[in-house]
Amino acid sequence: xxxxxxxxxxxxxxxxxxxxxxxxxxxxxxxxxxxxxxxxxxxxxxxxxxxxxxxxxxxxxxxxxxxxxxxxxxxxxxxxxxxxxxxxxxxxxxxxxxxxxxxxxxxxxxxxxxxxxxxxxxxxxxxxxxxxxxxxxxxxxxxxxxxxxxxxxxxxxxxxxxxxxxxxxxxx
Amino acid sequence: xxxxxxxxxxxxxxxxxxxxxxxxxxxxxxxxxxxxxxxxxxxxxxxxxxxxxxxxxxxxxxxxxxxxxxxxxxxxxxxxxxxxxxxxxxxxxxxxxxxxxxxxxxxxxxxxxxxxxxxxxxxxxxxxxxxxxxxxxxxxxxxxxxxxxxxxxxxxxxxxxxxxxxxxxxxxxxxxxxxxxxxxxxxxxxxxxxxxxxxxxxxxxxxxxxxxxxxxxxxxxxxxxxxxxxxxxxxxxxxxxxxxxxxxxxxxxxxxxxxxxxxxxxxxxxxxxxxxxxxxxxxxxxxxxxxxxxxxxxxxxxxxxxxxxxxxxxxxxxxxxxxxxxxxxxxxxxxxxxxxxxxxxxxxxxxxxxxxxxxxxxxxxxxxxxxxxxxxxxxxxxxxxxxxxxx
Numbered sequence: 001x002x003x004x005x006x007x008x009x010x011x012x013x014x015x016x017x018x019x020x021x022x023x024x025x026x027x028x029x030x031x032x033x034x035x036x037x038x039x040x041x042x043x044x045x046x047x048x049x050x051x052x053x054x055x056x057x058x059x060x061x062x063x064x065x066x067x068x069x070x071x072x073x074x075x076x077x078x079x080x081x082x083x084x085x086x087x088x089x090x091x092x093x094x095x096x097x098x099x100x101x102x103x104x105x106x107x108x109x110x111x112x113x114x115x116x117x118x119x120x121x122x123x124x125x126x127x128x129x130x131x132x133x134x135x136x137x138x139x140x141x142x143x144x145x146x147x148x149x150x151x152x153x154x155x156x157x158x159x160x161x162x163x164x165x166x167x168x169x170x171x172x
Numbered sequence: 173x174x175x176x177x178x179x180x181x182x183x184x185x186x187x188x189x190x191x192x193x194x195x196x197x198x199x200x201x202x203x204x205x206x207x208x209x210x211x212x213x214x215x216x217x218x219x220x221x222x223x224x225x226x227x228x229x230x231x232x233x234x235x236x237x238x239x240x241x242x243x244x245x246x247x248x249x250x251x252x253x254x255x256x257x258x259x260x261x262x263x264x265x266x267x268x269x270x271x272x273x274x275x276x277x278x279x280x281x282x283x284x285x286x287x288x289x290x291x292x293x294x295x296x297x298x299x300x301x302x303x304x305x306x307x308x309x310x311x312x313x314x315x316x317x318x319x320x321x322x323x324x325x326x327x328x329x330x331x332x333x334x335x336x337x338x339x340x341x342x343x344x345x346x347x348x349x350x351x352x353x354x355x356x357x358x359x360x361x362x363x364x365x366x367x368x369x370x371x372x373x374x375x376x377x378x379x380x381x382x383x384x385x386x387x388x389x390x391x392x393x394x395x396x397x398x399x400x401x402x403x404x405x406x407x408x409x410x411x412x413x414x415x416x417x418x419x420x421x422x423x424x425x426x427x428x429x430x431x432x433x434x435x436x437x438x439x440x441x442x443x444x445x446x447x448x449x450x451x452x453x454x455x456x457x458x459x460x461x462x463x464x465x466x467x468x469x470x471x472x473x474x475x476x477x478x479x480x481x482x483x484x485x486x487x488x489x490x491x492x493x494x495x496x497x498x499x500x501x502x503x504x505x506x507x508x509x510x511x512x513x514x515x516x517x518x519x520x521x522x523x524x525x526x527x528x529x530x531x532x533x534x535x536x537x538x539x540x541x542x543x544x545x546x547x548x549x550x551x552x553x554x555x556x557x558x559x560x561x562x563x
Contacts, residue, residue, distance in 0.1 A: 067422065
């Protein structure tokens, strides 16, 4: 089968592959908890939720604690500062990429949070970024704030001394 | 008590960056036909078919198992589709094995595939979402920070990943089915390749492949029939386990995930293994990025926490001279038809204990581990196969 040759009268030969771009548009329903987080971005704030059982703070929160399986009800506003727990420098182009390579993708653990998330790090030379580096969020202009993480332009170094490894090793 | 399960037929395609001569249906049919031939049986002998592949968004064909039913001889027979991201090839084999273990079927065909030349996995894995920044750059972008965390935690020298990249590519030279054949591979070549996701070099990452893998799993009776018809002995399943955990929770150990440790513990207990390094003859482990060899050496209990890199560095995991060779086939670093990659690990473990691995055979291999992981290192599937019938 695989080595069968198909006869064609077209001098260009047979068609073996055809690119067919497709698109899918959909509505994203955030739900109660994630909506609070997304509305927070619209005000220039990081909003998380605390688990009533383990007291861990999730940002963003999906409304329940993955460990204890209970609903999260207590809202927590987090600081604008955090620690880079780990990172990579992305230097690979791909379709749909919106940020110029190379860029630093850091895992950011906001002060007071118990879960890190990926954030862009700028105003920092590629060779300067390190685990434990202290950073702060830089927000877009007030009139450009939207209910998505796109409201955070990037994180930049604060210049404070690095956080001790022990303070974030649980969050790698 | 479950029924015994045997691997009675094995087939795979030659993995390539582009298989322009076949459609997806042709690709899976090729692997499946080879598995049937190996088992000495025909399409009519198959009772059920279990199919797996990575997310449908990769090729953009929703529920391709429906379209593939005819090519896989599944019309009028039970057919299942399994979804566990990158670990799917392993989970798919396990679902098929469960059907035999449960006594429902005599012979189950299991097939996994990916046609990466028809897809854009980097794009599919990097779609922006409102609650995250559009930073994720494929699987490498996800795993590179975790690898950096491992390097920091273990204090491993920077060149350990490069050693794995070289070792697996040298082993792939002994596997005619492997996608990458890089006879000139060297530490220098890996180091000089682009840092795609610092700390990961291009040559420390898996390729994009078109390929399919297939197995015929059979009952004890089916195994007897196959062996007398073909003269080839089966591999016996001594243990099988799956575990998963959420992608994100506070305090999650992403470097050494709990689900992986639990899965290994379960599969070893079933197979009566207390010291995997000593009691297994080889392992086929899902290592798509070089550093996952030392990381999984620890997760799977071949080395103590923080010590996995020492095994790699000492050459213990090399086919040539190592006491516990890992990925003799070249592994995922040498062939990565994503959905099939996990099944290839399971299938290669079975080839080893059947003594059918050709040039990359571990002499006298009697027990081997097949392993797959997927998603954000949150899905795990493992089996242990042996040359002897289990008790």
